[in-house]
Amino acid sequence: MLCQDIHKAIAPWLDRYKQICVVADEAVNVDWPYPTLRITVSEQDKSLETVSRIWDFLLEQHFTRRGLLIAVGGGVLTDLAGFAAATYKRGIDYLNIPTTLLAMVDASTGGKTGFNYHGLKNAIGAFHAPVETLIYPPFLDTLPPQQFLSGFAEMLKTGLIASSPSERGSEGALWYRLLQYDLDTIDTAALAPLIMDCIAVKERIVAADPDEQGPRKALNLGHTFGHALEEISFVHRTSSLGPLLHGYAVLYGLIAELYLSVTLLGCPRDPLQQLTLLMLRYYGRPVCKCSDRRQLITLMQQDKKNEHAAEINCTLLHAIGAPAINQTVTPAQAEEALEYLFSL
Ligand SMILES: NC(=O)c1ccc[n+]([C@@H]2O[C@H](COP(=O)([O-])OP(=O)(O)OC[C@H]3O[C@@H](n4cnc5c(N)ncnc54)[C@H](O)[C@@H]3O)[C@@H](O)[C@H]2O)c1
Structure with missing residues (x-):
């Protein structure tokens, strides 16, 4: 409220x-x-x-x-x-x-x-x-600007799973409205309706599937790669990523998972390009050593969302507003997505 x-x-x-x-x-x-x-x-x-x-x-x-x-x-x-x-x-x-x-x-x-x-x-x-x-x-x-950007990344995720270019209701246009927000400022008046729309999307999805048996997994977009990046940056101190805020990790995870959405599911490239531009302008590039990449794959295989060990389970996108839950990604495909992310 x-x-x-x-x-x-x-x-x-x-x-x-x-x-x-x-x-x-x-x-x-x-x-x-x-x-x-x-x-x-x-x-x-x-x-x-x-x-x-x-x-x-x-x-x-x-x-x-x-x-x-x-x-x-x-x-x-x-x-x-x-x-x-x-x-x-x-x-x-x-x-x-x-x-x-x-x-x-x-x-x-x-x-x-x-x-x-x-x-x-x-x-x-x-x-x-x-x-x-x-x-x-x-x-x-x-709120410090980096913490603000961290939260905005979760809003971008919400816009990606909820919006549809053909819908013009407020929720439908969320992704496009988020892209128009000026990230150089914290304008609480402009943010309030966007915040409430993101919450409404999450509440609608959670109400349909409170225990995350199916549709709620849409909210995990960006989080399979994102959690692994966050874990390696915080806990595995050998990483060169250095402590990553949750939302930054999610933004990098979104880029990796949108790359897989394009290559595996034929998702249009627009959201990948739009997110990449936002990353380069506001969030900065992630840095990673080769040894980190092997550890990232292992962490993704251990993710609690997986039903079988050694498998990588992801939510991807068919298109903006059309999430694809329970996608199985091979370690080689995950490595290719990391290669893409770290080459930007
Ligand atoms: N439960 C869920 O569904 C869910 C979803 C997404 C993320 N998370 C979790 O949320 C956590 C990240 O949350 P976060 O990004 O809020 O980080 P955080 O709780 O660490 O807060 C970030 C920093 O901001 C400070 N802070 C808090 N309010 C402030 C304010 N008004 N002004 C200035 N500083 C303030 C905090 O002390 C902290 O130093 C992660 O652990 C993540 O796993 C949970």
Whole structure:
């Protein structure tokens, strides 16, 4: 829900619960009139230890199953707090207040929660949807430009899977409207309708397939390559990629997977070219050593989306607005896509 005043937007929820606790990202400067655990979070802190800190805080507060946990922060915080809520006393309600663009358009809806384990992204997790997600765009005013671009990459993904050139409804034209957005500025007034349209697309897809048995896999476009790039950049310190923000990894993953969509499924080249131009102008090229490429293939083979070890399962595109889920890509084809990405 889009809101003008965050405290007023929370108010209706307060009557329904016996207790309120807040877990807030240290980077967000808001005072909460409830017991609050402030934590500094980065992808490296997306761990069992941080989940355990949240459980400890709730226990110290004698938090019961009739309480509401409010999660305020970026996607790392909402994923961690959501997992803590999914598991504390077999599950309590939580409400998300995302403060990064990425968390607004993606991480804070859909009910996926979890943390990284043994170097694998989101290896442990649970499906547990928040009771509400409150969108307050002025939080974006303090967001560093790179974090903004990271979130915008997930919006581009949403535009690619949802838009159709023949549809002229707001959702249908999303990809084309996103391409027109001036990425040199953070204009919250212009962004608000785009954010709400991206959320509407995700909610529509998740409602049709909450457990990710089929259509929801469309949302994974860019993420098979993206997660491997993110993992290698964070966890496997030998990589030359150096810590990649989630959305940057997704943008590079989208380019690799659109390349495969063109070569394997005959997808038109336009979106690949449009994304490549955006990458070169705003995101920069990814750098990678040959040894990283072998490790990237191995990581993709270990991805939790795969049903068989050694297989690489991807979502690709037949065309803009026509995702193709459950595509099996061979290691040689994946290597060719990486070759393309790293040669740009
Ligand atoms: N659950 C899902 O469906 C889903 C979907 C997409 C991504 N994710 C997860 O989201 C995570 C990435 O989220 P993210 O990009 O928000 O990163 P993040 O949570 O690490 O936040 C990025 C940085 O911005 C800071 N920050 C937060 N709000 C701020 C604000 N308003 N102003 C200034 N700084 C602020 C944070 O402290 C952090 O340093 C990844 O771990 C990814 O796996 C989850």
